[in-house]
Amino acid sequence: MDDGSGQRRVGRPRDASVDEAILVATADLLVEVGFTGLTVDAVAARAGVGKATIYRRWEGKEQLVLDALTASRLHPEVPDTGSLRSDLLAYYLPLTEADAQAGAIRLMPALAAQAALDEDLAERLRAFVSDRRTPVAEVIERARARGEVDPAMDVELAIDLLTGPIMYRLYFSGSPVDPATVETLVDRVVRAIGPGA
Amino acid sequence: MDDGSGQRRVGRPRDASVDEAILVATADLLVEVGFTGLTVDAVAARAGVGKATIYRRWEGKEQLVLDALTASRLHPEVPDTGSLRSDLLAYYLPLTEADAQAGAIRLMPALAAQAALDEDLAERLRAFVSDRRTPVAEVIERARARGEVDPAMDVELAIDLLTGPIMYRLYFSGSPVDPATVETLVDRVVRAIGPGA
DNA sequence: CCATTATGGAACCATCGAGTTCCGAAACTC
DNA sequence: GAGTTTCGGAACTCGATGGTTCCATAATGG
Numbered sequence: 237m238d239d240g241s242g243q244r245r246v247g248r249p250r251d252a253s254v255d256e257a258i259l260v261a262t263a264d265l266l267v268e269v270g271f272t273g274l275t276v277d278a279v280a281a282r283a284g285v286g287k288a289t290i291y292r293r294w295e296g297k298e299q300l301v302l303d304a305l306t307a308s309r310l311h312p313e314v315p316d317t318g319s320l321r322s323d324l325l326a327y328y329l330p331l332t333e334a335d336a337q338a339g340a341i342r343l344m345p346a347l348a349a350q351a352a353l354d355e356d357l358a359e360r361l362r363a364f365v366s367d368r369r370t371p372v373a374e375v376i377e378r379a380r381a382r383g384e385v386d387p388a389m390d391v392e393l394a395i396d397l398l399t400g401p402i403m404y405r406l407y408f409s410g411s412p413v414d415p416a417t418v419e420t421l422v423d424r425v426v427r428a429i430g431p432g433a
Numbered sequence: 434m435d436d437g438s439g440q441r442r443v444g445r446p447r448d449a450s451v452d453e454a455i456l457v458a459t460a461d462l463l464v465e466v467g468f469t470g471l472t473v474d475a476v477a478a479r480a481g482v483g484k485a486t487i488y489r490r491w492e493g494k495e496q497l498v499l500d501a502l503t504a505s506r507l508h509p510e511v512p513d514t515g516s517l518r519s520d521l522l523a524y525y526l527p528l529t530e531a532d533a534q535a536g537a538i539r540l541m542p543a544l545a546a547q548a549a550l551d552e553d554l555a556e557r558l559r560a561f562v563s564d565r566r567t568p569v570a571e572v573i574e575r576a577r578a579r580g581e582v583d584p585a586m587d588v589e590l591a592i593d594l595l596t597g598p599i600m601y602r603l604y605f606s607g608s609p610v611d612p613a614t615v616e617t618l619v620d621r622v623v624r625a626i627g628p629g630a
Numbered sequence: 631c632c633a634t635t636a637t638g639g640a641a642c643c644a645t646c647g648a649g650t651t652c653c654g655a656a657a658c659t660c
Numbered sequence: 661g662a663g664t665t666t667c668g669g670a671a672c673t674c675g676a677t678g679g680t681t682c683c684a685t686a687a688t689g690g
Contacts, residue, residue, distance in 0.1 A: 247665025248657040254667085270546050272469045275647060286668040291649065342549045348542035348604045349467050362607045369606070392608060393598070393617060400597030401590070403605065407545045409566070410559045411589060420590060428625035444635025445687040451637085472677060483638040488679065 250293075257283040258290055262304035267339040270346030271301065302360050305347070314371040320379035324422045327372060328398065332415050337406055345407050369395050376429075389429045397425045447490075454480040455487055459501035464536040467543030468498065499557050502544070511568040517576035521619045524569060525595065529612050534603055542604050566592050573626075586626045594622045 261282035265274050276297055280287040294300040315326035330336060351358035372395045379385045385394070401421055405411040458479035462471050473494055477484040491497040512523035527533060548555035569592045576582045582591070598618055602608040 245665075246659045246663075248667075250666065251657095270549060272546070273550065276649080277647075280668090284668080286670090287648095288650080288652090288669085289667065292666085297648070342546075344605065345542045345545035345549060349469070349539075349546045352467060352539045352542060353470065358607065361605065365605050365607075389621075390617065393614065393621070396598035396601055396606070396608070397594065397618075397621065400599070400601035401593035402597070403601050404593055404597035408541065408558065408562050408600065409593070410555065410562075411593070417590065420587065421594075424586075424590070424594065424625040428621040442635075443633075443689050445637075447636065448687095473679080474677075477638090481638080483640090484678095485639085485680080485682090486637065489636080494678070 254283075254285060254289060255293065258285060258293070258300070259304045259307045261285075262300055263308045266301065266304065266346070267343045270342050271350045272346065274301070276300075298354065298357065302357060305360050305364055312368070312371055314374050316375075316378070320375065320382075320384045321422060321426050323375040323379070324372075324398065324426070325419065327375065328402065328418050328422065329415055331402060332413055332418055337413065341406055344403070369399070372398065383431060384426075385429050386431050388432070394425070394429045397428060398422070451480075451482060451486060452490065455482060455490070455497070456501045456504045458482075459497055460505045463498065463501065463543070464540045467539050468547045469543060471498070473497075495551070495554065499554060502557050502561055509565070509568055511571050513572075513575070517572065517579075517581045518619060518623050520572040520576070521569075521595065521623070522616065524572065525599065525615050525619065526612055528599060529610055529615055534610065538603055541600070566596070569595065580628060581623075582626050583628050585629070591622070591626045594625060595619070 258279060261279050262274070265278055265282060269278075274297070276287055276290060279285075279300070280290055283290075290300065294303065312327075315323045317323050317326060331340075347357065347361050351361045369392075373391050376385060376391050376394050380387065380389070380391075398421065402413055402418070405413050405417075411417075455476060458476050459471070462475055462479060466475075471494070473484060473487060476482075476497070477487055480487075487497065491500065509524075512520045514520050514523060528537075544554070544558050548558045566589075570588050573582060573588050573591050577584065577586070577588075595618065599610055599615070602610050602614075608614075
């Protein structure tokens with residue numbers, strides 16, 4: 237096995253699939269019970285792994301969660317339907333599904349709460365969030381090139397106008413996030429960021 | 434002291450100022466260390482009170498936090514400057530101050546994370562959030578009466594368009610929430626919710 | 631003055647969970 | 661085969677913290 241210095245090491249090599257199983261179990265449990273509720277014992281049980289195996293590979297719970305977060309970065313499809321409105325709907329409508337919401341509700345506030353006390357985690361959380369934003373940025377940039385968006389509009393703020401209300405409803409106000417709501421939201425934001433009054 | 438049945442009870446009466454001190458200490462510590470980080474010992478120490486005194490008055494940590502949250506409900510001033518834009522700025526610009534942000538960053542995600550696991554707390558959190566929303570609802574309703582807002586606009590969604598992006602930046606994306614950002618945000622939302630195109 | 635209840639403070643108990651250690655067995659190098 | 665490192669699993673230590681109990685003292689009613 238490669239230990240990083242190019243040397244072969246003697247002994248039984250580490251099973252790479254074990255890393256994977258641990259990270260997946262960590263990510264799943266994070267969504268189910270949040271950061272504080274996550275125990276290393278539960279991760280080990282879920283992954284079908286000894287706790288010692290986890291501690292042989294990670295410094296501790298923090299590092300494990302950080303890695304799970306980084307590893308689970310998706311790069312979602314970037315919709316390209318030809319119009320800003322339908323691109324945005326293609327991206328945001330899936331968020332109205334119950335499963336997606338239940339997971340996010342447990343994961344994101346727990347991470348944000350921990351991030352308030354841990355700059356390392358805060359950094360990774362920002363990267364995680366940033367990853368989800370880039371597809372929307374692309375969509376908006378393309379729309380701007382087509383003349384559908386005010387050239388003076390700050391793209392970051394445009395994304396905030398879309399994502400912010402959805403997150404706010406899910407995490408804090410408890411208002412429903414259903415397809416009708418998302419459609420209205422998209423329509424209003426399209427109007428807000430459209431070319432000059 | 435009134436025990437609720439109108440009877441005078443013998444013995445030393447409870448000191449009402451102790452309730453106050455405990456609730457204030459709880460609220461302050463919540464903002465400083467979040468829900469998980471809050472310890473009853475710390476509350477007792479901060480309030481200058483014995484831990485037994487706390488447990489004589491509350492069932493436990495959950496109930497204490499719930500009460501602290503309810504007790505700290507503010508009813509902020511409702512601005513009325515005559516224009517939607519300046520009403521909204523009057524309400525949201527104070528949120529750009531560092532102190533307000535630091536407190537909110539520790540308090541809200543921690544509460545939301547806990548609320549995901551505790552329906553009782555979730556209920557109180559929604560009430561807490563709802564309290565902060567009503568002033569904005571008033572401002573928007575008044576503007577609608579003046580013809581500044583599309584009669585078809587859902588007021589709840591309009592509030593989400595304003596509050597959502599600010600919360601999202603503070604808690605998740607880490608982008609700054611400064612006066613310039615808030616001004617741009619308000620301008621865009623005023624355009625989004627204005628009377629029909 | 632006495633019974634009663636509240637007070638702050640300290641000692642105490644129980645639980646939970648992070649992290650460690652040890653085990654027999656498996657997988658690898660030499 | 662010998663030596664080394666891994667594996668899952670169980671048993672363990674240890675610190676943190678929610679919650680209880682006890683104390684001497686203070687404040688009230690009778």
